[in-house]
Amino acid sequence: MSENERTFVMIKPDGVQRGLIGEIVTRFEDRGLKLAGGKFMRIDEELAHEHYGEHEGKPFFEGLVDFITSGPVFAMVWEGQDATRQVRDMMGETDPADSAPGTIRGDFGLDLGRNVVHGSDHEDEGANEREIDLFFDEEELLDYERIDENWLYE
Template identity: 75%
Template sequence: MTETERTFVMVKPDGVQRGLVSDILDRFENRGLKIVGAKFMRLDRELAEAHYAEHEDKEFFEGLVDFITSGPVFAMVLDGQDATRQVRRMMGATDPAEAEPGTIRGDFGLDLGRNVIHGSDHEDEGANAREIELFFDDDELVDWDKIDGSWLYE
């Protein structure tokens, strides 16, 4: 069986408020990605600032923190072959106006500041591990075998 990887994904407050969590989760599961961790939570300011630390010096930082702490989020860790790249493609362009139809942001996103979902960056090798560690303790991640694994990967 091929090596898999884990990736961090979060349905943002606008996605939660609009009742899109199950639709988004269905897309990932239908693709063959496996949930190894999930939690419904509300970010406090400290966690939000740590999550967006790379943007701390940018003018939009405060707005990001205010938005992500404005309501509950659904954080998850998905596992699968090339999971980070798959999730990024499924999410679509950051700006929903530029996202292709069929992507999560293309189908559900309305505004750059309300783009429904966050996923770790596949071009930043440390992003996944950092974000997973920020949101999940090791004992909150579950290793398990999906019965259809042999049908998904060579």
């Protein structure tokens, strides 16, 4: 079995308010990904600015900060082989209008600004580690073996 990778995922305030936490967690578990950490929390302005730092100065930046701090989020770390790409594929395109049915955004999103879920970018090698470190301390992430791991990977 090759090395597992960890990836950051966050159910945004619209997904929390619409009661989608359980559905989204179930989709990742059904895929065979392993939950290494989860946290129900409110993001303050400082953390929002750090999280969306690459967008600072862009016209939509303040809207992003206002939205992500508007209600609770559910932050998670998922683990599995090629986990970041798997999660991104399951989420769908950033704009729900471009997302295929069967993806999280394709099934639940209607608007670019309310696209239910965030996941680390698989094309940005440092994104996972940076986002995981922003939201979780190392002791909040657990290493364990799922009972079905031998059936998931060669």
